[in-house]
Amino acid sequence: RKMRVGWFHQHQIEAMDPTDTPLEIIRRAMPDSTESSRRSKLAQFGLGYEKQETTVDSLSGGERARLLLNMVAMDAPHVLILDEPTNHLDIDSRRALLDALNQYNGAVILITHDRSLMELVADRLWLAADGTVKPYDGDMDDYAKFVLDRAKQASVRPTQVKDETAVASGGGGNKNKKNNKKSGPSPSTLRHAVKKAEERMAALTAEIARIDDDLANAAVNNPKALEGLTRARGKTQADLDTAEQAWVSAEEALAEVS
Template sequence: PPPLIRLEKASVGYEPGKPILKNLNLRMDLDDRIGLLGVNGAGKSTFAKLIAKALTVDAGEFHRDGKMRVGWFHQHQIEAMDPEDTPLQIILRAMPEASESSRRSRLAQFGLPFQKQDTKVGALSGGERARLLLNLVAMDAPHILILDEPTNHLDIDSRRALLDALNQYTGAVILITHDRSLMELVADRLWLAADGTVKPFEGDMDDYAKFVLDRAKQAGMKPSQLKPEPVAEAAPVAAPKAEKKKSGPSPSTLRHAVKKAEEEMARLTADLARIDTDLAAAAAANDSKKLESLGRARAKTQADLDAAETAWIAAEEALAEVA
């Protein structure tokens, strides 16, 4: 069968003549499970917007079936939800012709019991909001499902349910996540956003971790940004037992470092979303002073997020070596 999408020498950006990604030569079929890798700021979200039809190519060709449906879940949707809305009101807009009992039954299938269906969104947990949005995105059986950090607000049971649903899903998936275990369990191919383009990545998650660390070292990042914590110097050769104890962090320490880095990335990602919302408002109001201040804040937050991502990858790599 023909591919769902085919990109040939394509470029895409937000302003004419200023591409964020260029020379895209990619093909995606109905049974593909693509893991999209890349540090923050490398263009992963731009690529997702292109596939979701939120952006158009500036140059080259983008072939896709006109009837192709794309479902797109990203964290900004959670931030943008109206806190005064209720799940029942939201599902009413998605299923206007259905009966109330059918809509309530569908919400129950989403994991929202009757007592939660009339609760305002502002009173729902982050996991409940994420489950609601994930199910709404997938409700129309899209041919391609784009999931951008889908597990940030989900508990363990919800993550397992998401994994089961993805394994049963018959369409194509583009997955963007810091959750390494989810990436390894879902993706059968890896694409890498780097150097202003997206290309197939020949390697696994260990190879990607090494790639990011090598890039960070080449960029002259500080050692504290590359490792979750300083590694003790090796003991003298005459004392092998002491050397073993001081050879590096313990598995429990590394697991703690992984969790801490994941929490930091989630916090900084939310901060970036809020700053972007404030930037849009300042631009609409033509407030140059606020735009300048928010621009500096965004640059710092992005740098902190890049450092947190590097620390997470370093901790994951170190944990895999000692596990």
């Protein structure tokens, strides 16, 4: 009954009052504190004096996220529930969050698509699938294979098999079968497309891993390189998403003609 729970979700940032200011927000959270204590707290959040009376509408997404995350953690909750906490954060803020989570003494439930954050922070994985949430014994590589296998299975839709059977068993004999035969790429062409997409996905996944390593090193040795590496990672991730979609499309097309 005495357990304190801190809750941050990604849509809180969009729900903030655009006319509010960080100083007004901290005043409500610290009604009995002095003005200097409130300003000092905001400075600890990474919001300097010039930002403390700036409207929320004028703050960057990263500044708003930092403010909200620190507000959630301010009361030292025993459990933190964080939904996509790295959305809107720049690379420096992401690293600060990573360090803070690893140093945190309480429990953290983290919902995220950020693979590097999961690998560097989480000590237990849970799989949300098919309306359930269960402990997951594998690592992130196992999970990536699990997702690809599910996509491959989903590409063979039972409704297609049923529809094709109904057409084939209808009236009209060989004439209807000939007319109903779909034109398009041959199975061998589609199998080649699937293989090329898989190779492309593997290459892009390896490239993202390499960029993540470079990002970790640049944060320590060459901060000026961070911006270029961050852009490169975003582009590579977008290319990977495109490759995954091409793979799924090729698998679906192959299932239709097989």
